[in-house]
Amino acid sequence: MIAGLLKARLHMQGVKSLKEKRSIVKSLIGRLKSRFNISIAEVDHQDNKTSAVIAVAMVSNEVRYIDQQFDTIIDFMRKDGRFYLGQIERETFSS
Numbered sequence: 001m002i003a004g005l006l007k008a009r010l011h012m013q014g015v016k017s018l019k020e021k022r023s024i025v026k027s028l029i030g031r032l033k034s035r036f037n038i039s040i041a042e043v044d045h046q047d048n049k050t051s052a053v054i055a056v057a058m059v060s061n062e063v064r065y066i067d068q069q070f071d072t073i074i075d076f077m078r079k080d081g082r083f084y085l086g087q088i089e090r091e092t093f094s095s
Contacts, residue, residue: 003093004066006056007043008077009086013050021049024082029054036073051086063092 010028015021029040037058044053056073060066070090077085 001095002060002063002066003095004056004058004060004063004070005089005091005093006058006070006073007089008054008056008074009045009088010052010054010077010083011050011086012052012083015049018047018049021052025052025054028077028080028082032056032073032076035076036069038069038073052083063094066092 010025012021012024015024025042029042032038032040039057041055042052043055045051056070058066058069060069067090074085074088
């Protein structure tokens with residue numbers, strides 16, 4: 001079993017309220033959940049209206065599959081247009 005973890009920082013310019021930021025993050029999380037078979041949550045900066053940190057977790061029997069899925073997820077987020085991606089961290093763990 002291989003577990004993958006992706007952590008990404010999102011930067012949102014022009015967002016004027018936490019409500020607007022949460023709407024964007026909630027929408028992104030919903031779209032990623034429906035498109036990919038992942039667990040995802042906002043894990044940091046919940047009270048900051050211009051940034052968010054989301055974490056994605058995935059389990060597979062192949063590291064290559066997890067890497068491909070993470071590449072696709074990152075491309076999907078980059079094309080969103082409501083935010084830009086900052087620091088991205090990726091890890092895989094095997095048991």
